[in-house]
Amino acid sequence: MSARLIAVAGTGTGVGKTVVTAGLAAALHRRGVGVRALKLVATGVAPGDAGADAALIGRATGARASDCVLETYRTARSPFAAATAEGRSVDVEALLARVRALTRERGHEVVIVEGTGGLLVPLTASATVRDLLRSLDAEVLIVARTDLGTVNHTALSVEAARNAGIRLLGVVMSDASGVEAGLAAENAGQIAAQCDIPVLGVLPRLADPEDVERLAGIVAATIDLAAFMPSASPVAGATVVASDRAHVWHPFTQTMEWRDEDPLVIRSGEGCWLVDVNGDRYLDGIASLWANVHGHAHPVLDRALHSQAGRIAHSTFLGQTHEPGALLAAELCARLPPELTRVFYSEAGAAAVEVALRVALLAQRYGGHPERNRFVSLADGYHGDTAAAVSVGRSAPFHRGLDPLLFDVLRVPPPHLVGEAAALAHASDVFARDGAHIAALVVEPRIQGAAGMWPHSDAYLRHVTGIARSHGALVICDEVATGFGRTGDLFAIGGAGVSPDILVLGKGLSGGYLPLSATVVTEAIYDVFTAPYEEHRTLYYGHTYSGNPIACAVARASLQLFDDADTLDRGRRLASRLSATLQQLVGLAVVREVRQRGVMVGIELGNPAGDALDPALRAGRRVTLAARRRHVIVRPLGDVVVLNPPLVMSEAEADMLVGAVAESVIEVAASVQELVPV
Ligand SMILES: Cc1ncc(COP(=O)(O)O)c(C=O)c1O
Structure with a gap:
């Protein structure tokens, strides 16, 4: 069981963070809590010394000063500036590893780490204190001044923390400048109300903050120590499991095996790692079902998510639009073959496949070919679990008993079953025989994923789609699995030199963050649906959450990361x-x-x-x-x-x-x- 990790951040420099850190540690220590407190980085510290702050924290908990700071710099500037001036760099990964190790050490029930200055103080050219605290998944306590201006500074810090998805523990005010009691109380009340955050106490101005015994007493008298006690117990995980066992039915999960196995309870993620309720870390080797692209809890995606959530979480896309949905569509089309110009949003990949099939069928009908009402798909294909998606991707063991829900499709063998030449010959035969009745061919480009990762050559893909086209069928490429870089190109169709009539995207579209999928079609297809009302060519399809603005905002940020981060x-x-x-x-x-x-x-x-x-x-x-x-x-x-x-x-x-x-x-x-x- 790992210790509770609390990080102390200030609304600025010199607000009293160290005194609050030392005071909290001292007060908890005196209550028998196994507390470990330290500063992450101290600047303005002579070589060989740990610095005055580390010495104070050390005295508070009976630890050596040198154990109460992780990195020191001689130059009294921000960590980034100090490190740069000294020809060094702050090793964020090493800091993370050391703090995590401390939370696992025997006897540590609460670990308090003090950040440097405010949340947006730079540690490196690309990481701030906020990034580090978020990576630690620490609960953050904000220490604020009591005097004039503190409401604004504290509200900004709270907002910056929330925008990054940081869990806030509360605010402690430190009366370093000795303002009149009425003003401190007034500011505390205003912060609590305006920021909707608990103000856990106001530490009065201390005559001698170095007197740790007195400091511990004053902290205990003025700050709500209960908020800093060790987390209740491992019950959290057990409670989750009990509730799950009693009430949840998991997708694609054998219920008897689930009942008997020890389930993994994930609480957070960071980069390519998942962290469970016990603090144990697991490498996410399947990108949370082939979806995650840039890593978990990515600061850029988190920011996009929080900032959109702060505006509006959802408004319907039926007969209305919004900025993230409209701009994402344009940005997506800019990265696709020029023929693909219209984006229809859904949430699951299966729903986007469902849209593709309906659109293909109706486009043929409205184009004067109602007799083209059949689909061709590849054996061993997988296109999702809604009824139409299952019809084109049926597999005998999975779909036994579902016949009343499904329709019949023409299935052609893929290269891995019969070899490439025979697969193409077979497809040619099917189209030669039934071509006049075929609405569309559906294919996973480059690799049939869920059937067991069966690749085929780009030449096969070009040929088989060419055969379909030459018989007047539309081509649907299902890139739910292959899209967004998984086969080496942003889209498999781009790499293979194929431009379908309908493209299906999902999974990585939102960077693996939120349910979002898309069916992208040509202008020619969109045009046949554009007709007077009486012709009823409206696409009568849509979901309540189609085009959800938060999902679209994150997807835009994810696309941008492909450009910015060499993804x-x-x-x-x-x-x-x-x-x-x-x-x-x-x-x-x-x-x-x-x-x-x-x-x-x-x-x-x-x-x-x-x-x-x-x-x-x-x-x-x-x-x-x-x-x-x-x-x-x-x-x-x-x-x-x-x-x-x-x-x-x-x-x-x-x-x-x-x-x-x-x-x-x-x-x-x-x-x-x-x-x-x-
Ligand atoms: C090629 C393909 N299409 C469609 C889907 C269905 O996507 P979802 O699970 O989001 O419905 C998947 C899922 O793995 C897939 O691999």
Whole structure:
């Protein structure tokens, strides 16, 4: 169980943060709480010394001053300026690692870290104190002055914290300048009301703040110490599990296995890591279902989310518009083949597929071809779980018993089943026979993901879509899985040189943050729906939350990050790193095949003779559970173990991901008789 982590930030420099930090630590220490307090960075400290602030905090808790500060700089400037002046740089990652380690140390129930100055004080060229505190997922206490101007400074700090998704514990006011009691109380009341935040106390001006015994007493008398006590207990996790077990039904989750397994309860995320209620960290090897692009809790995306939420969380897109929805559509189209000009928003990928199928059918009808009412899709395709999406992506084991809901489609074998030439010949035959009745071909470009990561060549994609076109069918490319960099290009169609009539996007559209999907069509298709009211060509389709402004605002920020943060190149470098490290699995007797396109990877397990495994062995699931014990999250598709990490995963993290999966495969092979290499 990790300690409760509280960070102390000021509304500015010299507001009394250190006295409050030391006072709180001293008061908690005297109540028997296992408290550890320290400053993250101190500037203006002579080499070899820890500085006066660290000395005070040390005296408050009986610790050595040198243990009460993590980094010191001689120059009395902001950490970034001081580090730059001294030819050094603040090592944010090292600071994060050290604080996290402290929260796990035995005996630590509350860790209090004091930031430097205010929240937006720079630590490096790209990171502020706020970024660091947010990465720590600390509860933040804001220390404010009592005098004139404090309401404005405190409100700005509270807003800056909330915009970044920081959890605020409250405000403590420090009367460093000795204002009259009435003004301090008035300002405290105003801050509490205006910022909707608890003011946990007003620390009076102290004659001698260095007297820690007295300081502890005054803090206990003036500040609500209960707000700083260790978190109740590990009950939080247990309560979540109990409620879940009693009331939740999880998607694609075997209910009997779920009932019996020890569930992972995620509380927060950071970069490529997920953190559970116990503070244990897990590498997100599947980008939270192939969606996360730039990492969790990304400051830019968080900011976009919070700032839109501060304006309006939702207003309907039916017969109205808004800035994030309209601008996102334009920015998306600017990155797509020029023929694709109109964006229709939904939330799930499946819903966007549903729209694509309806639009294709109706476009053919309104274009004078009502007889074109059939769809062609690839065997082993997956397009989501609503009824029409399942019809074009049906798989026998999943969809048994659903026939009354589904319609019949023409299915063509993909290259991995019959080889590329035969797959094309088969498609040609189907179109030659039924072409006059086909509304559209639906295909996942470059790789059929959910069926087990089956790639095909760009040439196949160009040919099969060409065959469809030559018979008057529309082409629907479903890039819900492949879009946003996963196959090495922003969109697989761009890389493959294909321009469909209808493109379906989802998952990574919002950077993996919020439910948002899109069906993008050509102007020619949009035009056939544009007719007088009496013709009833309105697309009678839409969801309450279609085009949600927060999701659109985050999606815009995510698209911008592709430009600003070298995201595609990072994804390509990650793909090469994965491909190199995956070699360690290629030789294993229990691995039938390793398939990869970009960062999308499928490791197919088999027995040493090269045959498929008995599904009842649940080998894929066993591997994912073994990987979880190694703090790595992957998910099986049957006996294919899937890796599909955020594009920004580092090389070291990628090595850890593949290494843990390789170890897990070996462990499972050793424990399952049918898998043991002969
Ligand atoms: C190619 C493809 N299409 C559609 C979907 C469905 O998306 P959603 O789960 O958001 O409905 C998926 C989901 O994995 C997919 O891979």
